[in-house]
Amino acid sequence: MTRSTHTVDQENMTATRTVAAPAARVFAVLADPTTHAAIDGTGWVREPVDRAPLTEVGQVFRMDMYNANHPDGDYQMANKVHVLDPPRAIGWLPGQEKGDGHLEFGGWLWRYDLAPLGPSETEVRLTYDWSAVPRSIREYIQFPPFGPEHLANSLRHLAELAATSPAPTPHG
Template sequence: MSATRSAAASVETVFAVLADPTTHAAIDGTGWVQEPIDQATLTEVGQIFRMAMYHPDARDGYYEVANKIHVLDPPRAIGWLTGHDPQGDGNLEFGGWSWRYDLASSGPSETEVTLTYDWSAVPESVRSYLRFPPFGPEHLPNSLRHLADLAARTSRM
């Protein structure tokens, strides 16, 4: 599933916003992303960054995800696999879905952003209890609108 939108900011600015985990709650189109647990800028493939999340169907509503960078091509692409630490012992498991942003410059202060959510590697054992996609069709366009607004504000600073 993917969506594309134009952002009134340079490709470098949009990439910098995406590479900053502290912006992800503001970008999220569902309201599930709460705050970063790891705040370091995303700089390398294999880097893990954790996020505090909320979903009413989760036990007590709150949970954490661990994201692993699997695509990093500044300033053209960034992507991560989403997983968790089921035993709390540091051994991460990834569920087979990923997020990817592809950026293309449309001029000095215009960027075309494509957001792709791919769940094709989710095993049947996970699909038996999680519906995919786990959100409505408005999520990706909402996220891209939030990203475009944040990047435009950032570029004016």
Template structure:
């Protein structure tokens, strides 16, 4: 396992004993995201079906004790869909105008063949979070251990 943190980007890399296609299939299934998540914030998918392409939006039920409502929803726009190599999305929320507003952070999984398995790098990038949002949310909202737990959970699922 290797880790790395730049100023506004955090990443962790781990070997997973499964082919890239199998790992990507788990990541492309929002139904598996709660089991992968290392914080316990991710709950259930709000939409049925797999992630199938860039531009797609998939919703997730969430919970965080510090969120004003406790339970809330995130709607993630897929930014990169390149099976079985890369999957990335940008979380957002619908506003009162019915439009999705994005917070400026992204989740990205990069997969590379690695012997009999896959080298998986999970990256959390908050470099595009605007100043007004940083006044209300401390970034990153978790430590690097969250990413490590997420990759450990992914390895167990595949």
């Protein structure tokens, strides 16, 4: 039986789901930018510009995005890995590259916490936190930009991908 819950606070929302896959496999799916569009499921996340697996804190991976409410429609996010603890936690700070190549982050973050429930089940908690978003950004972007069902849907997509993906190869 798959269990799923979600909560919304003033400055963050979380969703939790039991996934029928080992934690290492779930982590491998999350650390692969080529799976992020399928995990997201909204059509906002399009293609990875940087396709290398996420392997270290500070690593930046860019994603092509689309949102009808964005001034440009098509845009790019530069995400900086801020948590990487295989196979227990992974998270990133979404940002954008400015004209001079400098990265600027908006103050929101995505984080996945994984807890093995046995050899073939993992509890996954997804957190979207916007507590550090400055007032200047909140004046033109509403937070959260989606409802709690988005996180539950993302975890459902993650569960489907993890159940059908091959086992990760061990790193030496």
